[in-house]
Amino acid sequence: MVTDAEGLLKHKICIDNLHYSYGDEEVLKGINLDIPARAVTVLFGPAGGGKTTLLRLINRLNDMVDGTKMTGTIRLDGQDIYAPGTEISSLRRRVGMVFALPLPLPGTIRENVLYGPRLAGMKDAAQCEEILSRSLQQAAIWDEVKDRLDDAAHRLSGGQQQRLCIARSLALEPEVLLLDEPTSGLDPISTAKVEESLFALRRDYTIVIVPHSVQQAARVADYAAFFLMGELIEHGPDKQLFTAPKEPKTEEYVTGRFG
Amino acid sequence: MHNSRWSEFAVESLIRVLGFSTVGLVALIFVFLLREGLPVLSEVALPNFLGRAWYPTFGSFGILPLVLGSVLVTVTAIAIALPLGLATAVFVREVAPGWAREILKPMIEVLAGIPSVVLGFFGMTMVAPWVRQTLGTATGLTAITGSLILTYMALPTLISVAEDALDAVPKSYRDAGLAMGATQWQTIWRVIVPAARSGIVTAAMLAMGRAIGETMAVMMVTGNAARMPTEWDALLRPVRTMTATVAAEMGEVAKGSTHYHALFAIGIVLFVITFAINMTAARAIFAKRRRGGLR
Numbered sequence: 001m002v003t004d005a006e007g008l009l010k011h012k013i014c015i016d017n018l019h020y021s022y023g024d025e026e027v028l029k030g031i032n033l034d035i036p037a038r039a040v041t042v043l044f045g046p047a048g049g050g051k052t053t054l055l056r057l058i059n060r061l062n063d064m065v066d067g068t069k070m071t072g073t074i075r076l077d078g079q080d081i082y083a084p085g086t087e088i089s090s091l092r093r094r095v096g097m098v099f100a101l102p103l104p105l106p107g108t109i110r111e112n113v114l115y116g117p118r119l120a121g122m123k124d125a126a127q128c129e130e131i132l133s134r135s136l137q138q139a140a141i142w143d144e145v146k147d148r149l150d151d152a153a154h155r156l157s158g159g160q161q162q163r164l165c166i167a168r169s170l171a172l173e174p175e176v177l178l179l180d181e182p183t184s185g186l187d188p189i190s191t192a193k194v195e196e197s198l199f200a201l202r203r204d205y206t207i208v209i210v211p212h213s214v215q216q217a218a219r220v221a222d223y224a225a226f227f228l229m230g231e232l233i234e235h236g237p238d239k240q241l242f243t244a245p246k247e248p249k250t251e252e253y254v255t256g257r258f259g
Numbered sequence: 260m261h262n263s264r265w266s267e268f269a270v271e272s273l274i275r276v277l278g279f280s281t282v283g284l285v286a287l288i289f290v291f292l293l294r295e296g297l298p299v300l301s302e303v304a305l306p307n308f309l310g311r312a313w314y315p316t317f318g319s320f321g322i323l324p325l326v327l328g329s330v331l332v333t334v335t336a337i338a339i340a341l342p343l344g345l346a347t348a349v350f351v352r353e354v355a356p357g358w359a360r361e362i363l364k365p366m367i368e369v370l371a372g373i374p375s376v377v378l379g380f381f382g383m384t385m386v387a388p389w390v391r392q393t394l395g396t397a398t399g400l401t402a403i404t405g406s407l408i409l410t411y412m413a414l415p416t417l418i419s420v421a422e423d424a425l426d427a428v429p430k431s432y433r434d435a436g437l438a439m440g441a442t443q444w445q446t447i448w449r450v451i452v453p454a455a456r457s458g459i460v461t462a463a464m465l466a467m468g469r470a471i472g473e474t475m476a477v478m479m480v481t482g483n484a485a486r487m488p489t490e491w492d493a494l495l496r497p498v499r500t501m502t503a504t505v506a507a508e509m510g511e512v513a514k515g516s517t518h519y520h521a522l523f524a525i526g527i528v529l530f531v532i533t534f535a536i537n538m539t540a541a542r543a544i545f546a547k548r549r550r551g552g553l554r
Contacts, residue, residue, distance in 0.1 A: 097438040099434060105435065105436075105450055105454070115439055119449065165435075169438070169439070
């Protein structure tokens with residue numbers, strides 16, 4: 001985690017008093033959370049806690065959902081991302097997202113990685129090649145696919161597909177990477193590989209991840225936030241949350257008494 | 260126990276008999292078509308049958324102008340209907356707000372129920388005069404008039420099937436597109452439509468099948484001149500399709516005559532063409548799938 005001269009954490013994303021509801025159902029109830037820059041922050045807790053919704057709010061993916069209501073602010077580098085006049089496309093290029101199911105788009109491995117840059121208007125072939133190899137290396141999949149970049153992305157295994165999706169997000173050189181249960185559909189070996197690539201990225205990117213288990217949360221976290229029923233119960237550096245939680249509810253969950 | 264096993268057997272047999280009889284009936288129709296149509300090969304020399312002149316009264320049974328007429332009218336119709344229908348499907352599925360979709364969908368499905376003879380009326384009284392005046396043709400009853408009416412007939416099928424294909428693209432694709440910073444339009448054209456391509460091809464093929472088999476409306480508006488549509492402005496001249504020929508001449512032909520057999524042979528050709536269209540479409544889809552370009 002990056003700290004300033006006085007040893008204070010540098011924050012990339014600041015969430016203030018965020019309330020969010022689908023129709024009459026309030027799924028986020030006054031969240032206040034500052035997410036440290038260049039570190040892995042895990043949002044964990046039992047299903048239905050509002051973690052995924054929070055992720056989707058950070059890159060405004062929920063804009064298209066009807067019948068929702070939001071109050072409070074989310075700031076990225078101090079800028080309110082819901083301020084009128086915000087360029088949504090460029091926001092989403094700064095804040096990449098990887099989903100629970102690996103989602104290769106129709107086409108080859110190369111096409112998948114370069115989808116985002118090409119949409120953003122990138123044409124230069126040499127630059128594309130460079131992006132291609134850099135992102136695939138960062139996602140720790142380069143060695144497995146470098147000889148078959150023009151194969152269909154669907155023919156990769158599930159774990160490879162998911163790392164390809166991470167590479168696809170990285171191709172846009174985002175500042176923040178959001179991951180929503182990125183290993184929920186994967187076997188343990190693939191999971192380890194995905195976590196490995198996250199580990200390699202943690203010093204260069206601000207990563208926010210919803211893990212698929214408490215164990216994974218403890219493995220990957222620099223900073224952790226525990227969500228229960230739309231409320232943020234407790235947050236802090238990983239050591240504190242997983243070894244000496246202050247709230248009884250956090251302790252019960254972390255030690256496996258419920259959830 | 261014994262009783263229930265017996266009723267199980269009865270129901271199973273009934274379903275089996277019904278299933279086989281449906282397949283059997285279709286097979287019988289095909290056999291009938293072959294029996295009535297194939298004799299033409301022994302009665303008319305092959306060059307004559309595949310020739311450029313259809314004058315049954317004078318012993319000329321060349322089906323080429325009819326085949327080309329059908330192809331011209333159908334291909335033109337699909338060429339107009341595909342972009343139009345795809346755009347409509349995209350609008351209804353991806354762009355229109357919920358309430359508009361609720362109104363548009365049933366309206367499009369109602370369009371499919373308009374009897375073709377009514378569309379024929381519409382073509383004769385509205386489209387044909389418009390074609391004559393606007394495009395300056397000698398008569399309004401031309402290939403393009405038929406194509407426009409066929410476009411109108413093919414659209415509801417095309418839109419419905421294409422819309423279902425778009426609907427079947429998982430919501431996560433939209434998220435993935437948007438999350439890469441694509442705009443809504445970029446997501447639609449570069450992620451969702453390519454992902455729905457196999458369904459859209461199916462839609463076009465179904466529409467084409469419907470168009471090439473359509474008889475009544477086409478017969479009413481294309482002028483029915485059995486001539487070779489090979490000029491550059493063939494679209495602006497009358498043509499005659501295979502279906503219209505069979506429908507128009509079947510009533511006045513002597514059963515068992517050469518002319519009668521020739522009409523059935525046209526039916527066989529039509530069947531083969533439709534079958535080939537479907538096979539090509541299926542093969543294209545499977546080939547793409549093997550390469551992994553489609554889901």
